[in-house]
Amino acid sequence: MRRLPVFFVIDCSESMAGQPLVAVQEGVDFIMSSLRTDPYALETVYVSVIAYAGIVRTLVPLTELYAYQRCELPLGGGTHLGKALEHLAKEIDRSVIKTTADVKGDWKPVVYLFTDGRPTDDYQDAIQQWKAKYSHRVTLIVIGLGQDVDFSILKELTEHCISVDQINQEYVKGLCKWISASVVSQSVSVANFQNSEELIPLDQRYMNLAKSKLTFRKSHADDRVVTFIGRCQKLQHPYILKYSRNLQYGGLSDLNINLYNFKLETCEAISEEYFSWTDHHAEKPQINTSKLEGWSQCPHCYADTAFAMCGCGNLMCYDGYSEYVVCPWCRRQVSFSAEGGDFDLTRGQG
The missing domain is CATH 3.40.50.410 (von Willebrand factor, type A domain)
Structure with a gap:
């Protein structure tokens, strides 16, 4: 046969x-x-x-x-x-x-x-x-x-x-x-x-x-979703934060003015295998945190936030009260403050 x-x-x-x-x-x-x-x-x-x-x-x-x-x-x-x-x-x-x-x-x-x-x-x-x-x-x-x-x-x-x-x-x-x-x-x-x-x-x-002939701007990052990878400060396990594009304001059709931000869709645990499936030589685009809406607890230890950035530029979780913690990425001792404005953060390709 x-x-x-x-x-x-x-x-x-x-x-x-x-x-x-x-x-x-x-x-x-x-x-x-x-x-x-x-x-x-x-x-x-x-x-x-x-x-x-x-x-x-x-x-x-x-x-x-x-x-x-x-x-x-x-x-x-x-x-x-x-x-x-x-x-x-x-x-x-x-x-x-x-x-x-x-x-x-x-x-x-x-x-x-x-x-x-x-x-x-x-x-x-x-x-x-x-x-x-x-x-x-x-x-x-x-x-x-x-x-x-x-x-x-x-x-x-x-x-x-x-x-x-x-x-x-x-x-x-x-x-x-x-x-x-x-x-x-x-x-x-x-x-x-x-x-x-x-x-x-x-x-x-x-x-x-499919009948759509709609075309998109060529980019080395997906502009309809924004993703970040973090690690649990206590367990060192990785997780992913995924934000989806959200229409904040739709202007008059003849003006064609729309304003978007990105709203948190999910925060979930991932395996270490993620890193072997990722192109580490690709461009690393950034996004300002002013364009992001929403936060989540750590999916591993349930710390208050999974969106704390170490000086090394990587995300980790933070329980909100510990004076000093150890970054699971660079292993340095760091402290966090709730004060401060928006900042740029390296995002995934999508």
Whole structure:
């Protein structure tokens, strides 16, 4: 039986922290469980999972469906779409069997690429290489999660661009039911010696074909979310603070004046693995604290604030009453004062 290779390429950047990453993790788990109930999929489908943030790694190499082992999606700084495409191309070259005079190779691979924003790396060369060498060999379906996806970039890759307005469990599960049905439909086709690129009808309660031509300013940091990494002063464990863009004032439409700040969305514990998924050579943009709204307790020790900055420039938690504490980053003894104005702070790429 010829194989049907299916690749899932998933954006695991900082902007996915919190509910979005949980929803996508549950969605991937649902897809794999659902496909295993279909006899055609079990016979033909081989799956691979690739994650990308500031770096790209294959979490699951191309594997027979029944042998798939659940993988935990990571979190990292940066959205390196260009590197993800280059990595995907190498995986396809390495693992997809080509048809020769003596061997019937695999069916045309299907790729589902998830992203919630726009690239923070130099992606143009990778897109051109993909269009020249792989677009005719692979069915690529791009899933744009949320309302701030730059489809002007993604439409260069494929005509199959699908928009999902909300990144929560309900919408992502609706999307993943459609993906499961699509893969099953494709597996039935190849079992009958067909290989169609037609998409099955979309469930328009949760998704639509992307039509937006909206473009965004090119940047090496996501300007719709602001993230910071801190460490617990007592336990030294890392955490992430994620602020989302918030409209403070919408001016008259003919003046086109809008004022934004960033409002705290989540503060949650992360693992040390975050640092291995982050591009540490990227530019380090800054933001003034006057543009930030909200604070949180430390998710590890529940100290009063997770937003105390040491002289080394890194964030840590502070209980509000200790005269001196030791910075978990630089190990220096520091003291804090509630007085003082706004200051600039290094933020993540998003």
